Every structure is written in structure tokens, then in C-alpha cells.
Amino acid sequence: MKKILYLILLSKITVAQIKTTTAKHDSLFLVYQKAINSISDKIQILGLGEQWHGDGATFVIKAELITLFCKEKNAVFLSESSAFDCFKGNEVGVLNDTLNMGIAKLWSNTADFFPLLQSLQKKEIEYAGFDCQIYGIYSKYYLPNYLQTVIGNKKILEESELSFLKNLAKDITTEKYKYKFSELNYRESNRLFSVIDNKKSDFTKEEYYMLMNFKNLCNVVRIYDNKESNFSEGNRFRDSLMAENCIYLIENFYKDRFIVMSAASFHLIRNHQKDYPKSDKNIKTMGDFLNEKYKEKYAVMIFTSATGEHALYSDSKAEKVPKPKKNSIEEHLFNTNVDYSFINLHTTKYNYEYCMPDGYEYIKMPNPLIHFDYIFYVKEMQRAHSRFYK
Numbered sequence: 001m002k003k004i005l006y007l008i009l010l011s012k013i014t015v016a017q018i019k020t021t022t023a024k025h026d027s028l029f030l031v032y033q034k035a036i037n038s039i040s041d042k043i044q045i046l047g048l049g050e051q052w053h054g055d056g057a058t059f060v061i062k063a064e065l066i067t068l069f070c071k072e073k074n075a076v077f078l079s080e081s082s083a084f085d086c087f088k089g090n091e092v093g094v095l096n097d098t099l100n101m102g103i104a105k106l107w108s109n110t111a112d113f114f115p116l117l118q119s120l121q122k123k124e125i126e127y128a129g130f131d132c133q134i135y136g137i138y139s140k141y142y143l144p145n146y147l148q149t150v151i152g153n154k155k156i157l158e159e160s161e162l163s164f165l166k167n168l169a170k171d172i173t174t175e176k177y178k179y180k181f182s183e184l185n186y187r188e189s190n191r192l193f194s195v196i197d198n199k200k201s202d203f204t205k206e207e208y209y210m211l212m213n214f215k216n217l218c219n220v221v222r223i224y225d226n227k228e229s230n231f232s233e234g235n236r237f238r239d240s241l242m243a244e245n246c247i248y249l250i251e252n253f254y255k256d257r258f259i260v261m262s263a264a265s266f267h268l269i270r271n272h273q274k275d276y277p278k279s280d281k282n283i284k285t286m287g288d289f290l291n292e293k294y295k296e297k298y299a300v301m302i303f304t305s306a307t308g309e310h311a312l313y314s315d316s317k318a319e320k321v322p323k324p325k326k327n328s329i330e331e332h333l334f335n336t337n338v339d340y341s342f343i344n345l346h347t348t349k350y351n352y353e354y355c356m357p358d359g360y361e362y363i364k365m366p367n368p369l370i371h372f373d374y375i376f377y378v379k380e381m382q383r384a385h386s387r388f389y390k
Helices: 024-038 056-073 114-121 136-152 159-178 183-198 205-224 228-253 286-297 329-335
Strands: 016-018 045-048 076-079 126-129 259-262 298-310 340-344 374-381
Touching: 024 056, 024 340, 024 374, 045 056, 045 286, 056 076, 056 114, 056 259, 056 298, 056 374, 136 159, 136 205, 159 183, 159 205, 183 205, 205 228, 228 286, 286 298, 298 329, 329 374
Parallel strands: 045 259, 045 298, 076 126, 076 259, 298 374
Antiparallel strands: 016 340, 340 374
16 A cells, blocks of 8 residues: 655745655656646746756656646647657658657657657647757758758749759758858858748748748858857857747747747756856857747746766766755755655745756856746656667
């Protein structure tokens, strides 16, 4: 017979925290309900962050939370790193769907995220991708044909101009950020995209979204220019484009729906000019743009841990989660010996000096509400594992 679950009321904060006196998933489900019930009706867009794209325990929780949000709040799921970077596109049933555009293999190949893919296969969840990274085998064989069908049928480009865009798509999706734009090719691509923009009304909103992403990808690749030194600038520009994509999706397709997003916490968190390390200051990420557009309708939930390890399923070596820093929220939660905890910062008194909001790096953060709204604590992080077994 199962033991009775009981809540631990902490002296410093009031949160849903569960001792592991029963099966872990039973206790975790109670935290899920606390999290879902804590999201106020004024929130339209909720970002679910992750420290790093190798957090298996976070993948499991996010997959289950997303499914629950979609079922209980009729939510739409928007995902980072999703644009055609999935050679398993057929498997998740998104072939020729220009809003979905696959799920990146860094998630779709993990056992931890697989329950969410099953929900997508069953069409239980409405889903769209907001990244402009149109890569992978799936895109290599799909994008040129898509350009031929969508643009060619409308006769808005000459045959040689369309051929130029198709060859450009093949080159970029094959070489990724190693592609080096010649000035001549870049000018020609911009000219052709201008022609397409001027004929925007000829396309459906879905068609134009794909073409807009291809144009954005070209601009990002141009900034990278096959140089490691340009990575930071290119990645931050990518944030502005992801925000542009999110806004386009919301305003054109999901204006009256609750949105739940999955991305690295760094992309979601607001106000990077405050508290963050010097290298991150004066940087506007996707979260900053969304916060400016939607204000109190936009909220962020970060995930943090105190022990364990993180790594992608494909990495041979795992990295350890940093030891909890003195006077940090992670230290406090670790000392309470709970496995999971949800904290609503709008209703909780917070008096800790440090927090680890993303990238497993501690930041001196006296007022986390400047950056995010909720904390989902996982005591022991587990690395992502492959769902493909030999």
C-alpha cells in the first residue's frame, strides 16, 4: 500500500516540495499540478528553459509538463532547434508541414524526450518550430523541392533565379555555418528575397513562414562567415530571428491560444543587461524581445539542479553539475533533501544571493523576477540518453 504523500513547508519559502516516500513519479506528478495551477490566467506565453541541451531529467519533466499543458490548457507547443533538423521527420509525422518542420535530433534521438514525440505522432499536441536553423538530412532533400513547388508554381521568378535559390539551399543545408557567402551571391539572394517579399500576398501564411525562415538562415550564415570568432554575434542575431518567428506564429496562427515553449534558458530569460556576466551584458535574446512585445503575458520557468551530471546522448564524457554555492537557492533546496520542488517567485519571498539559471554557471542575483518567474528544481540531474539501442 502506498504511503501518504506529505508536503514540506520550509521556513524560508513556501513551495510544493515532496519527500521521496513513494514512487518518484507519483511525487513528481504533484509538483506538476502545483506548477500548472500556479500559472495565472494573464500568462499567454510560458517558456520552459533548460540549463543545457543534455539535461535528461529536465527533458523528461518538460516532455510531461508540455503534454499536460496541452491537454489541460489547450496549449500549442513551440520548440527551439526544430527547423528541419530531424532526419526522423516522417516518424513524427511532420513531412511537408512547414509550421512543424521536425524536432532536432538532439531531442528526438533521446529516450528522455521520446514520450513527447509519441504524443506528436498521435496528433495529441499542436506543434510548431520557431528556429531558423534549417539543417539536417530532412531539409537537404525537402527544402529545394519545396522552393520549386511553392515559388515555381507562382511564376514570380525566372527559371535561372529559382535554380539559384535551390542550389543555395542545398549548399547551406549541407555545409551549415561553414558555408561562406560570396558578396555576389549574397546580393543576389537579397534581391530575390525582395521579389518574394513584394509578392507576399501570393503565398499562404504557412508558405511565407518557410520562405521567411530560409531568408533568415541566409542572413545568419552570412554573419557566421565560417569563422569561429563570429559565433557569438551570429548566435545573438539568431535570437532576434527566433523572436521574429515566435511573434509571426502567435499573431498569425495562435493569437488566442496558450503557448508553451521549449528552449535553452539563455534564449528565454529576460533582461540580460542586469546581473549577468560581463560577456552577456547588453545582449538582447529572444526572451527580451518577447518580453518587450507581450510584457506581463510572457513568463519563464527555469530548471535547476544541485547534483548529478549532464551530457548529450552522443557525448562520451559527462559533465558534473556544480556543487551548490553557499547562500544559493540550490544550496537551500539541497539541504532540505527533496527530490523536486516548484517555486512561484511571484508568491514566494526570495532572500538568496546566488542562482544558477542557465549554463550551469552561478550568478549573483538578488531579484530573479527580473529574469524569470518560476523555478523547477531537480535535485539530481541525469544526462540525456539515446533512444536507439544497439
